[in-house]
Amino acid sequence: MSPALLPDDVDLTTVLADAHLENPVMTASGCAASGQELQQFFDVAELGAVVTKSILRDPRSGRATPRMVETPSGMLNSIGLQGPGINAFLARDLPWLLQHDARPIVSIAGSSLGEYAELARRVGNTPGVAAIEVNISCPNVEDRGLVFACDPVQAGRVLSVVRRDTARGVPVFAKLSPDVTSIVDIARSVVEAGADGLVLINTLLGLSVDLATMRPTLAGVTGGLSGPAVRPVAVRAVWQVANALPGIPLIGVGGIRTGADALEFLVAGASAVQVGTAIFNDPGAPIRVLRELRTELASRGFARVSSAVGFANRSAADVAAAAG
Amino acid sequence: MSPALLPDDVDLTTVLADAHLENPVMTASGCAASGQELQQFFDVAELGAVVTKSILRDPRSGRATPRMVETPSGMLNSIGLQGPGINAFLARDLPWLLQHDARPIVSIAGSSLGEYAELARRVGNTPGVAAIEVNISCPNVEDRGLVFACDPVQAGRVLSVVRRDTARGVPVFAKLSPDVTSIVDIARSVVEAGADGLVLINTLLGLSVDLATMRPTLAGVTGGLSGPAVRPVAVRAVWQVANALPGIPLIGVGGIRTGADALEFLVAGASAVQVGTAIFNDPGAPIRVLRELRTELASRGFARVSSAVGFANRSAADVAAAAG
C-alpha cells in the first residue's frame, strides 16, 4: 500500500467480464425493488448498478405473512419472490431505470430450465441491460423441488441455458447459495457452464419460532438469513472462491453496512459489492457505502479499485511465500 | 398449553437416550473448559451436564493468535483444539467434575478413526461419564484432510467406531456441522451408524479480514462463527432433523443467550440445549438460562420439559391437519 490519496483521486471503475461499471457498489436483489423507491433518497444513477428483485416469468403473489422476523444483527425473510412477472417488468420497471440513467442488472429466477431460458431470451436481449444475475436458489419443479443452487450439475445446467440464450456482451452472473458443503464445487460448475462471474452469497436458511404462537414465525416456515450477522460467512465464500478460481469476477454480498465492510469484500477478492439488508436500516446505505469506500481506499493509498481486489489473498500468498 | 404454573412445579428432567438429566441446560463444548473456572460463578453441579472442551488423544498447542474476532452478534474463533490430551484430562479434569457432583459429557475429537476409537475406549469406559459427544468437525488426515462432518459416509464411520468402543449405557451423541448441503443426510447416516442422539450445531465457517493489516484477522485464516448471529441457522437445523428423524434425542446449540432462546430450541424439537458464546458475555449464563427457562415453561403451563419438546412441530402438524 502507498501513502494516502485524496478520495476524489481514486479510480472507482470496475470491470466484471464485459460490464464496465463506474463504481463497484450495487444494490442487492430483493432489497431495492426496481430502484424507484430509493430514488427518493439518492440518485440511483450514481451507483455502479441497480440489481433488481428477482424477476419471474409469471406474476407471483409471494407467500403469506409474516414474511420477516428480526434476528440478532440480521433478519429472516420469506417473501416468496412476489412480483408482477416479466411482461410488467419490461414494460414498466426496466424503462424507468434506463430513463433515470441507472445501470440495471436484472436478476432472474425460475422453477425450470425452460423458464430460465425464456427469461434469458427476453431480458438478455433487451438493450440497456448491463448484466443478468441468475438467482438459482429456487426449487426445481422438475427435480423433486430440490434447489438448483445446491447441486453442481443442476446449477450448471441453469447457467448454460441462460448463457446460451443471452446476447453476447451481456455478462451472466450466477448467484450462489452458502447452504452447500462446498461452494467452490458449485462455483466451478457454473463457471464451466458459462457463467461470466459469480455473486456470493444469497441468504442462509434459517428458522425462528414465535413463542407467543408456538409456531414458526414465518408463514413460509423457513426463511433466508441476511444482514451483518452473515458477513463472516459471505467473506469466507468470496475468499475461498477467489483462491480456487482466480480471474473470475466476483461480486460480494452479505451484511455490508459500511465502506469498511465493502473494502473487506474487495480485499478478499470481490470486484464489486452489493448492499441489501442495510438499506432497511438506512435507505441511503448504498450511496453512503460508496462514499465511505472511496475514503477507505484513498486513506490506504489504493489509487484504483482493481488494486484492492484480492489484496488480502495476495498479501497472504506473500506471507506464505516469505515463510515457506 | 395449559394455564401458568409456579416455576418450582415444572419438572425439568430430560431423557437423552440412556442419559437421564436433572435439567436440559448444559455448557457447549469449548466454551466452559472443564468446568473449574465457571465454578467461581455458580455451582456447575446444578447444570444438566457440563460438556467438556473437545479432548484429543495427544496434547495440542492449538493455533497461533489472533484466535478470535468479534463479529456482529457473534464471534469467529480458531483455537485449534488446544488441550492437554486424554491422559491429563482423565487424571485431572474428569475427577474434578465428578468430585463436584457435575454430570460430565465428554467431547472427543480426532483426526483418524483410530484416534476416535481409542478415545471412545478410554473415555467411554470411565465411570461417571454421562455421555460422549463426538466432535466430527475435524479434518480427516486419512482422507485428504476432508472434514468428517461434511461427508455422510465418513461421519457414519466415526460414529460406528465410537459406539462400538463405548460402554453400553453411555450414550454417544454426534455433533454436526451446519456447513453441509443437507444436515438431514448427515444426521440420518450417523444415526444409522449408531449415534444415540445429535448435537446441533457446531460453528459456521467464516472469515474476517483485518483492514489494519490487510490480512485475514485469524492466524488460522478461517474460523468458526458462533453466537446469537447463528441462532436462526441452529433452530432451523433442529427443526429439520426433528421432523426427519422423529424420536432421536436432539441437543440444540447455537446462539442461546436467554431462557426464551432455550425454549425456542425445545419447542423446535431439542430435548436439551447448550450455552456457549453467551458465557463470554455473562459467565453466569448457563445457570441464568436454566432459571429463565423454568419460568418460561411455567408461564406457558408446560408442566415438564418433555411436553415442550417439539411442541412447535406438533402444533404445525395440527395446523396442517386442520387446514388439509
Next chain:
Amino acid sequence: MTVRAPARGPIQVDGEVFSNKRVGAYAHLVLVADGIAERTRPGHFVALSVGGPTSARLLRRAFSIYRVRPAGIYGGTVEIVFAATGPGTQWLAERRAHDPVNVVGPLGRPFALPKEPVGCALVGGGYGSAPLFGLAARLRERGCGVHMVLGAATESRLFGALEAKRAAQSVTVTTEDGSVGIRGRVTDPLPSLLARHSIEVVYSCGPMGMLAAVTRVATQHGAWSQTAVEESMACGIGVCMTCVLPVVGDDGVTKMVRACVEGPVFAGDKVRWEAVGTVPAGTFGAPAAGGH
C-alpha cells in the same frame, strides 16, 4: 448524516430527543427532526432506528405521527406515542433529552379527506388514537363534524381522552374493563353514534381486529371507512415486500399490496380482513392448486 430529497417524499434526518414522557402506559416522544413537519399529513408515519451504533436491532420501528411542529425558533419537531413492548421500543423509552435518534419520514399514504364538510367519526384503539388528532384538526378546518370514539383495554391504555374534548364535537370512551367510559369495545357505541351524527366517513386506527369490526359497522351504516393498518415492516419504504396484505383493487382483483407505501391507510372495505395473514385463492399471482 442527513439525506435530502424532493419536497414531497420522505427524508432521512438525524433527529434528537426534545422530551420523552410517560403518559399512562405509553411514552410520548418529541423529536427535533427538521423537515419532517412540513411534509407530514395526518396518517403518515415515521420509521426510527433503534439501539445506537452498537445495535443488534437493524430494522427501523414504525410509529404513526401524533403531532408535528414546523421549524420556528427551535427546529421542527415530530411527536409519537408508543408502547414499550420489545427491545426497540424499550430502548426508545429510555432516551433522554439530546440523545440522537435517526428518523425516516414521513412515510406512507395519509388519510383521504372528504371534499365536502360531512360528519366524520374518528375511532382510535389504544395508541391508535394518536394520529387522529392531526386528522381532527384538518377535518374541522374543512368544516367537517368530528366525533371521536376512543377505546382501550383499560384506562392506562387510553390515549388522548382529555385532548379529544378540545379536538372533537363529541367524545365517546370505551374500556374493556369499564375502568373509564362505557364498558365494552369501540364498536358497541359506534352504530348509534353513526346514526345520531349522520356520519359519512369513519376513520380508524388500532389493532387489526378493531379495524375489521369498525369497517363492518361503517359499511352497514353506508359510510366510507378509512383504516390505518399496522403490518410488520422491514423497510417502511416499499422495497422489501414484507408488509403486504390482501386488498381488492379497482379492477376487483385481490393483490398482495404493501402497507408501507400503498397504505398504511386503506379504504376499509377494500381490505380482505378475514384473509389477512394468508394469500386468499384468486389473488393476483397466487399459486395454482399444487403449485408453489
Next chain:
Amino acid sequence: MTVRAPARGPIQVDGEVFSNKRVGAYAHLVLVADGIAERTRPGHFVALSVGGPTSARLLRRAFSIYRVRPAGIYGGTVEIVFAATGPGTQWLAERRAHDPVNVVGPLGRPFALPKEPVGCALVGGGYGSAPLFGLAARLRERGCGVHMVLGAATESRLFGALEAKRAAQSVTVTTEDGSVGIRGRVTDPLPSLLARHSIEVVYSCGPMGMLAAVTRVATQHGAWSQTAVEESMACGIGVCMTCVLPVVGDDGVTKMVRACVEGPVFAGDKVRWEAVGTVPAGTFGAPAAGGH
C-alpha cells in the same frame, strides 16, 4: 443480576457509573460495583459488557484496575482509565452518571510483590500507567523504593504524571515527540535509573513491544521483571483459550498459556516475546512438521 462467589475469586456485579471524565486522550471511569474493591490486588483487571441490552457486541472489554474504594457510606467503586478506540470503548466513553455497566472482576493474577523492601521500578506506557499506582502504594507499605517511569507517544497520552509525584520517590517522563519530559522511549532512561536506585524488580504495563524491551533492560541489569500483558480476550475468565501466548514453564517447556488467568502479569523473562503471535517450534503440543 449479581452472581456471588467465594470471597477470593471474581464476581459479577451490576455496576453503575459514578463519574466519567476525560483525562487527556483517555476517559477515567468510576463505577459503583460492590464487592470488587475488597478482592482487588494491583494488576487485576475487570471485564465490562458494552452496548446495553440491544448490543451486537457480545464480548466484554478488559481494563486494568486503576483504583478501588471499598464500600463505605457509598457503595464500593472501581476505576479504570481507557482510550476510546473502537465501538465498545466509545460506548463506554459516552456513559453518564447512573448508567448501568455490568462488571466481572477482579480477574487475572496480580503483580507479585517482593518479600524484602527492595528498590522497584514501575514502568508504564500510555494508559498502562493506571494499574501502577495501586502497586506503588502496596510497595511503599512494604518499605520498597518506588521509582516510576511513565512514557507515551505524546503528552495527551501520558497518564498520571502528576499523581506519580505523590506515589513515587522519583518520576521520569518520556514522550516520543518530546512534548513533555525526555524525548524518547521509557527504555532510554531505564538502564541508568536501574543502576542509580539499585532496582531489583521492574514492573511494567503497556504495549507488548515496550514490555519486551523493558524486560530486556531488566534482565541485562539482573533485575526481576513483572509484565502485565494485553492479549485479545473473548472470555477473560479462562474458558475460551483465545488469549494465549508462549510462556516458558518451570520445566523449561514452552506452553501456550492463557493471559487472562495465568496472567495478565507474567515474569517478563518467561515470556517468549519474539514468538508472541506464533506457536514456536518445540511448544508443548505443537504440530510436528507436516502435522495439523
